[in-house]
Amino acid sequence: MPTARLSRPAAFWSVAVLLVLVLAASGVPSPLYRVYQEQFGFGPGVLTLVFGIYAFALLASLLVVGGLSDHVGRRPVLAGGLLLQAVAMVVFLAADGVGWLLAARVLQGLSTGALTGTMGAALLDLQRGDRPLGPLVNSVSPGLGLSLGAVGAGLAIEAVAEPQPWVFGVLTVVFVLGAGLAYALPESSPRLPGALASLRPQVEVPRAQRRPFLVAVPCLVALWAMGGLVLSLGPSLTAGVFGLTDHLVGSLLILCMQGAGALGGVLARDLAPRRAMAGGCLVFAVAVGALLVSLVTGAAWLFFVSAGVAGLGFGAAFLGAVATVTAGVAPGRRAGLLSSIFVVGYLGFSIPAIAAGMASGAVGLEVTAEVYGAVVIVLAVAAAVGLRLSGRGPAAVPAEESAEPLAA
Template identity: 70%
Template sequence: MPESRRLPRTAAFWSVAVLLVLMLAASGVPSPLYRVYQEQFGFGSGVLTAVFGIYAFALLASLLVVGGLSDHLGRRPVLVAAFLLEAAAMALFLFADGVGWLLAARVVQGLATGALTSTLGASLLDLQHPDRPLGAFLNSASPGLGLSIGAVAAGLLVQFVPSPTDWVFGVLTVVFLLAALGTYLLPESSPRLPGALASLRPQVHVPAAHRRAFLVALPLLVAFWAVGGLYLSLGPSLLADVFGIDNHLAGGLLILAMQGNGVVGSLALRTSPPERAMLIGALTFTAGVAATLVALFTTSAVLLFVASVASGFGFGAGFLGAVATITAGVAPGYRAGLLSSIFVVGYLAFSIPAIVAGTAVQGFGLTRTTEVYGAVVVLLALLAVAGLLRARRTTGSLAPVERPGSVAQLPG
């Protein structure tokens, strides 16, 4: 298709934003359905977290191998292939009749989501208007918005519609096939750097000028995503087994309380300096997780939802600040690779702690496991706060600094 017939830059930017939210919504759809699958296929918490975790590991593998591929091949070819893979995953869910099918579907979905997360996120940075740099905001707000939409929509269908899996995954299969076709309307937004084959070597690469900000934000990224993983894997089970609320919609609303308010946090601090947003987000998140521990001790469902709102707000604000700080000034040809590194950390924290927690539940119980989990997360968040305050006190800013004779944005 001639470039003159592609979407204009602004329309392409918002189209990519919609596609990113849609893809992330699909990744959140299975969470409220896990309990349905448990009833249908007869498996316990250990298998449930394995189904959850294998998705995250496949996603990680995709980020590590093809996370930066669109910096070399261009954004469009990677998007088309990844959307077709996402459609295949939805079809596997549609025809699933056992745990093996669920595992296969989650592996394929993880591979597609990893490629789409880095490529769509980099496209937003490419296409954003210089006077309205919304790329970092949308990259940080989209996970919460997408996961909330997917979880709540699936929860509603499970609660009120017969054969909800047929409806959900049948529609999504068609939607992602159309998305693959629609990708041809997007303009190519990235220069093609040499080294496509070399980029397939699994790696996490952070350009030298961005490493200090990355390391300071690292404990916070781990804390944020670890709590997100706990909510999406065991949140509905926690609500049912500890608080006595065995309702599929309530499980989706708990995820909404946390993930949805991530969007509110991002919106509220989108005009703040990134490091200030990161600090406010970290402190609010810490207070929310601490309140969650109190809710478990008192078995107060109301306090659990309030704590989830606070944790989600802090997640959104802090993740926005972290992404904006780490990616400040990154050159176009390295955007997908840097975003991929951020999400590699996120999804490692999203998966491994949740899998460990699912295993620990068998021996220690859901309440005790969640209490220990929350305490570790609080310590990580406070460590990040201390690191950020120390960095600001010593140098005043984490923003990349160009040194004489070097290019700050390029890998060292």
């Protein structure tokens, strides 16, 4: 008997919810890092390693299977990725040392990498032609998901003696059910030939999208680098610099930036993509500057307010970057291109944060954050200037001429 399929609108919103849940799960460990530090006795360097190994696993997955759903279909990749996400939650449940945490984060990274490009492509496939919400949902999902995951975990820490079984047990069930839901979605992939060839690690940027992609790189690095610092060391900053040791306060910092990021994307949805990207970068740069002032003066209120304003800039700039880079991309290249965008993002997300964790042991967390913020400001301003200088760029070439990937 054939499986009943969801309508396109129902399928679109189902994928959107699943994407938010996957990204929420990736944010859950952030407020729990301090709990794990207390339980397993490790310092900031190991903490950022646990954080960073997730991003490296995610990058490996994006590079290898990021475009696979363009060839084998969206449904099988979605189902497999969600089941692997459930396995990662089970490993978190069993964790009794750093080794288990590393294993759980690797599995979670592999799953999230496989799902990110696939879900993003499915949203572009399933969106209404007269109301293209795919880029908006793709851009606001990271902020919304990470905020929900971090605040949910923070509340669990405060409410129950052992939060891990509650958090990861619920998520395990959710992802198993999500894998079943994946097979009720209509198949939207063009299923191009060359599935095995697509597994060769590559950054797949069609020729027509290469110029806007390169212009967007400094923007993506700046935004995600700051996000990586907040998610890995943000709760430690609130405790070490401002003396705010409550676990929920660290989660609220993540909410300020990531939640405001989702709001920023919504507020900028009617702006031209290039204007949203440039304006968002400038707002982000100014807000990070105010955040640095808060570290120097010890003003906790300014720290949280500037984090929220930085989030607004993040959301607008990321929405603009995604819409600018994906404009006119052929349907059979969507998953690969979106995966390439997230490759850049997660490189910026992971490597600087790991470097900051290692440096903080030598020069201190506050000095590290100040230098880190200054570099991020320079990148964000450079992105806005580069966008202005780039002009509108040449017209897109036909899809059949834009299929050549950039090898990694």
